[in-house]
Amino acid sequence: MDIKLVALDMDGTLLNNEEIVTAFTREKIAQAQKQGVHIVLSTGRWLGTCYPYAESLNLSSYLVTSNGGEIWTIDKELKERHLLDPERIKLVWELAKDRGLVTWSVSTDRVWFDEAPDDFSAHEWLKIGCNSLDANKLDEIVKELSYYDDLELTNSLPTNIEVNPKGVSKASALRSVCHEIGITMENVMAAGDSLNDIKMIQEAGIGVAMGNAQEAIKKVADHVTSTNAEDGVGKAIEKFVL
Template sequence: MDVKLIALDMDGTLLTKDETISELNRKRIAEALANDVRVVLCTGRWYESCLSYAQLLQLDSYLITCNGGEIQTVDNNLIERHLLQPERVRMMWELCNWLDVNTWMVSTDNLWQEEGATDFSKHDWLKFGCDSLDTDKLNHIISELSHYDDLELTNSLPTNIEVNPKGVSKASALERVCHELGITMQHVLAMGDSLNDMKMIQAAGIGVAVGNAQKAIRQAADYVTDTNEQDGVGKAIETFVL
């Protein structure tokens, strides 16, 4: 497989539990870049929270953030953006608040944690998230939100729910990036650990799960590498790229 682009989830995949990038991972990413392979961070995080990692790795192309809700270049040129309807965000926040479930929301101008906006209509909303150790509460939220056909539900941990506009995913964003670069998804090596990585792992030419990935991701992947704490990303690059 001629890999021309490596798409990397961040939390639980590229990053260790203390949110750092291991020496081996950095080294293998640098070697891939030196071999003209693009490396794209493909994350549920928002732009500002992953830009410093892209700069540390000396990445010079695209950042896929908010589970595909935005595509930007590392120099802050917006390529694509998908927004949730403000009334949907307000509804989800009220539901979670009623259930006493932790929430976070990403707008184009702010990160909201727990507190809702005074006026939801005054903001452009990229992603909604909630988390709880109470699976009954999470299942209730999923059941309620499943009635809305304009929402895309996924997770980045078994204990959370993340919501984007329908059709938005890391895979759909990667397809746009591939179009921009003049390549196809068959030339992509994608790595992740959670359900928000599922579609890109399935769509990529090579889909890789880290060893600590959720069971469904390990089963869907073409290959399972080591864990995020044991240089899984770097070892997969050694196997398929270098």
């Protein structure tokens, strides 16, 4: 298969457990770029916490951030943005707080860790997440939010929930990137480990689950590579791209 774009989740995928891109994986990314392959970070992170990695890897293509909530060029030109209703952010925040969960909310200008603004409507919102080791509490929130058909529910770990606008995903963003480049999802290799990666892994020509991925991801992937601590991304690029 002619892979022209490699889409990489970051946490639990590209980054090892120390949040580092290893020398081996860096080398394989550099080799792929020399062959003209686009390397696209496709992450739940916002621009501020993923851009330094893009710089250090000398990436030259697009960045998919906030689970597809935004698409940026490497020159920080915003190509696409999808916003959540501030009332929905407030709803999720209050549900999480009522159950004692830790929250993080991503506005277009900052990340709010376990805190809320004085006025939710004074900001533009990309996503919100909450975390708990109590699966029952997470299930309760999912049940509550399932009644709202304008929300996209996913996770980046088994211990959290992440909320984006309905229809927004890493896959939908990558389709837009493919359109810009002039390729299709058949030309994409996508790698990830969590439910916010599942759609891009399903839609990509080659979907790769990390060895440390959630079982649901492994079941839909075309290939299971090594873990994020064992150069799984570098090995997948070597196998399918180089």
